[in-house]
Amino acid sequence: MPELPEVETIVRGLRARLTGRRVKAFVFLSPHLEKKQVPGSFRPEIYQGRKITGIRRRGKMIIISFDGQLGLLVHLKMTGQLFLTDAGQKMDKHTHACLKFYRFKKELRFRDIRKFGFVNCLALTRIEEKINRDLGPEPLSLSLAGFKLLLNKHGQKRLKNWLLDQKIIAGIGNIYSDEILFRARLNPFRLAGSLDEKEAGRLFQSARRVLKEAISLKGSSISDYVDALGNRGGFQKRHQVYAREGKNCLRCRQEKIIRRKINGRSTYFCPACQS
DNA sequence: AGCCCATCCTGTCCGC
């Protein structure tokens, strides 16, 4: 579900409500989260009494900082949700972790139907190491020159795979890669190193425009995505190609949108407009 | 180096 705009929306909602709160209890409710801890992880109980000092996003990862140099590193993967709810609200079997606070009637829950996501209990220094090792730059902080450098550095990759590779650029997933390529009028099978100056510029601007607009509309609500406060996003109304197989292209109004698998991911594009 | 596929899970939807 969540790509950069959705994760950014969740983080903004949580940051405004949780910064400065002190932890009354933090618990894992399901054993699979334990198995996903990495060497150097702490026990959840260590967070008791700590105060939240900040919440931020890096790529699709969420980092919650606590005093005492402690952190939580969260990845929602496909079906993960991080949301605030009234303390005592009934939990279903997919809720796997819960963070409670002093003098605050809401609690933070981690819910994940497919269990691909993780919540790692780590020192902030280790989180920093991990995200810097595993993630490329933020697409909205990157310069055009840096963007072009990366296109050429991984010039043999198809554009679709280039956009999806978190080590090259962090935060873009399957929906936004297709929407970005459509607006840039570039074929997802093109090789990253094959773009001329104009095309590289179009891709760069398209990525910026799509991601910024999606953030301003609070992400895309397909299926059941809602943010940390239970609100739906609005960018799904602006989708031009994603999940539009067989429908007329909204640009040329002639050709039908087609779907092809690239690296196992469904990829939607207009064969006439995107060359 | 990069592609393809299987894999980690659960739920939904579609065709028969």
Add this chain to the structure above:
DNA sequence: TGCGGACAGGATGGGC
């Protein structure tokens, strides 16, 4: 209604 298969916003690791 039931059943089997395909598919789903992500990421990794093995084989080629």
